Amino acid sequence: MFSGSPPRNGLVLAALGLALTRLSCSSLAAPDIPHIATYFGTKTRYEEVNPHLLRDALSANGSALKPPPSERCTPVHLTAVIRHGSRYPTAKNIRRIQKLSELVRTEASRAPGAPGWLQDIQSRWEMWFTEDMDGQLVMKGREDLRQLAVRLSLLLPALLSEENQRRFSVRSSSKHRCVSSVESFQEGLQLLWGRSEVQYSHRVDDELMRFFERCRGYVEGVENNRTALLEVEKFKHGEEMEAVRRRMADKLGLPHHRLTPDLVEAAFFLCSYELSIRSLLSPWCFLFDESDAKVLEYKSDLKQYWKRSHGHVISSLSSCPLFHHVFRTLDKAGRPRRSTEASPEPASILVGHAETLLPLLSLLGLYKDQTPLTAANYHAQHGRSFRTSLIVPYAANLLFVLYDCQRGPRLQLLVNESPVRFPGLEGEDAPLYRDVRANYRHLLDGCDFHRECEGRTSGRGPNTEL
Ligand SMILES: *[C@@H]1O[C@H](CO)[C@@H](O)[C@H](O)[C@H]1NC(C)=O
Ligand SMILES: *[C@@H]1O[C@H](CO)[C@@H](O)[C@H](O)[C@H]1NC(C)=O
Numbered sequence: 001m002f003s004g005s006p007p008r009n010g011l012v013l014a015a016l017g018l019a020l021t022r023l024s025c026s027s028l029a030a031p032d033i034p035h036i037a038t039y040f041g042t043k044t045r046y047e048e049v050n051p052h053l054l055r056d057a058l059s060a061n062g063s064a065l066k067p068p069p070s071e072r073c074t075p076v077h078l079t080a081v082i083r084h085g086s087r088y089p090t091a092k093n094i095r096r097i098q099k100l101s102e103l104v105r106t107e108a109s110r111a112p113g114a115p116g117w118l119q120d121i122q123s124r125w126e127m128w129f130t131e132d133m134d135g136q137l138v139m140k141g142r143e144d145l146r147q148l149a150v151r152l153s154l155l156l157p158a159l160l161s162e163e164n165q166r167r168f169s170v171r172s173s174s175k176h177r178c179v180s181s182v183e184s185f186q187e188g189l190q191l192l193w194g195r196s197e198v199q200y201s202h203r204v205d206d207e208l209m210r211f212f213e214r215c216r217g218y219v220e221g222v223e224n225n226r227t228a229l230l231e232v233e234k235f236k237h238g239e240e241m242e243a244v245r246r247r248m249a250d251k252l253g254l255p256h257h258r259l260t261p262d263l264v265e266a267a268f269f270l271c272s273y274e275l276s277i278r279s280l281l282s283p284w285c286f287l288f289d290e291s292d293a294k295v296l297e298y299k300s301d302l303k304q305y306w307k308r309s310h311g312h313v314i315s316s317l318s319s320c321p322l323f324h325h326v327f328r329t330l331d332k333a334g335r336p337r338r339s340t341e342a343s344p345e346p347a348s349i350l351v352g353h354a355e356t357l358l359p360l361l362s363l364l365g366l367y368k369d370q371t372p373l374t375a376a377n378y379h380a381q382h383g384r385s386f387r388t389s390l391i392v393p394y395a396a397n398l399l400f401v402l403y404d405c406q407r408g409p410r411l412q413l414l415v416n417e418s419p420v421r422f423p424g425l426e427g428e429d430a431p432l433y434r435d436v437r438a439n440y441r442h443l444l445d446g447c448d449f450h451r452e453c454e455g456r457t458s459g460r461g462p463n464t465e466l
Contacts, residue, residue, distance in 0.1 A: 036293035041300030060154035066429035077333035085141030088133035109253035149188030234375035334409035365423035
C-alpha cells in the first residue's frame, strides 16, 4: 500500500497502515474522480486540495516548514485550527435531494437511446440518504482527521510526540461531527505511537469554536438578516445560474419551471456527497460541465463571502475571542523562560467548523480580493483568491507554527498544510513573532468581543478598514 514512498518509521507506519487501510484502499480503488470535484466549495474533499494524498495519505511534506535556514530554528509550538472531516448532508439538504429524486422519477421524460448516466439517474439511482444522518461525520471523515494527525506528527515530531501528549490543549465545538473529529485526531496520533487503547482528553468549548452564534451583532445583522445576503439571492436568480438551470432541465427532460435553483444545487451536492462519502463517481455529476460547476462554486463562495467573511466586517470580528486565544497561547509559548520553569504547551488543537475558520482567516486579512464578490461581477472574479473549495474543504486547517530562532521567535502560517504569508508581511514565510504582533497591533489591542458584538446590531458596510 505504501509502495513508491520511501520507508519511514517502518513498523509503526506499517501497523498504522493496517489501521487506516479502509480509506487508502477505497481511494485507490476509486480512480474515477468527477471532472468537477475541485468546485464543491465547502463540500470539497481535502484530497482535491492536496492530490498527492491520493497516492500516499500519510506523507508529510517537510519542505512546507520554512524558517530561515541560516537561523537554526526549532519548532516550539503548534496551534492548529481544524475543520471537521467529511460529513453527511444536513437534514435540509437531504430533503432537497429527496425532492429532486422524486421529481426526476415522476416527471422526467425518458428518451430512447439516452446515455448510460442519464438512464442511471432516471431509472436506477436510489435515494440512500435518510434525515437522521443530519450532518454527522462519516467514516471517511474520521479517516480525514486520523491521517491529518499523523501527517502533522510526522511534520513536527518534537511537538506532537507521545511524551508531550499530556501537555496538549485539545478543544472542540460541541457539535457531534466535531467531537467525532477531535476523537479521530487523537486516535491517529495514538495509533502512530503504537498504543493499543486510545485515550481521549478534550474539552468542549463553544465560546471559542462557535463564537459566531454568541455574537448578537452578527446574528441579527447578518445571520438572520435577509438583506445581508442580497448578492447571493441576486446571483441565484441571475443569468449565469439561469443558464445552468435550463441546461440541466433539458438534459433531464424536465419542464424548466419545475427545476428550482435549490434543486440544481442539490444535484451538484449529490455528486459531491457520493464522492466524499462513498468514493463513487455519481451519475449526477454528468449533468454539469466545468463551466456549470464554476457558476455553482461562485454561488457558494458568494454565500460564504457575505455570511462568514469579508462581506460584513462583523463576521470577522465575531472571531475576536478565538484570535485572542491563539495569540495568548503563542505569547506564552514564545516567552523566554528559565531552565527550571515548566516548558510551554507544545500544541493547541482546536476543532470546529468552516464557520469557525473563515471569520478568523478573514480577520487575519487573508483571501481578501480587491473587489468585493457580487452577483454582477462573476466574470471579473475568475481569478479571485476567495475560493472556498481551496480554503475550507473538509478537514481544512489553519496552522500557526512558532519557532525558536537565533533572532527570537518566528511564526509561520500554513493553510491546508501549505505555507501562506501574513498579509502585510509578505517578504518572509516565517517573520519574527514581534513583527507579526506589530502587524496585528490594532486587533491585539482591540477586537473586543463585547464591544463589537453587543455595541451595534447592524451588519456594517462592506469592506471597511480591516
Ligand atoms: C511540498 O511543499 C513545497 C513547499 O510548499 C511545495 O513546493 C511542494 O510542491 C510540496 N510537495 C508536495 C508533494 O506537495
Ligand atoms: C441588514 O443588512 C443590511 C445590509 O448589510 C444592513 O444595512 C442592515 O442594517 C441590516 N439590518 C439589521 C437589522 O442589522
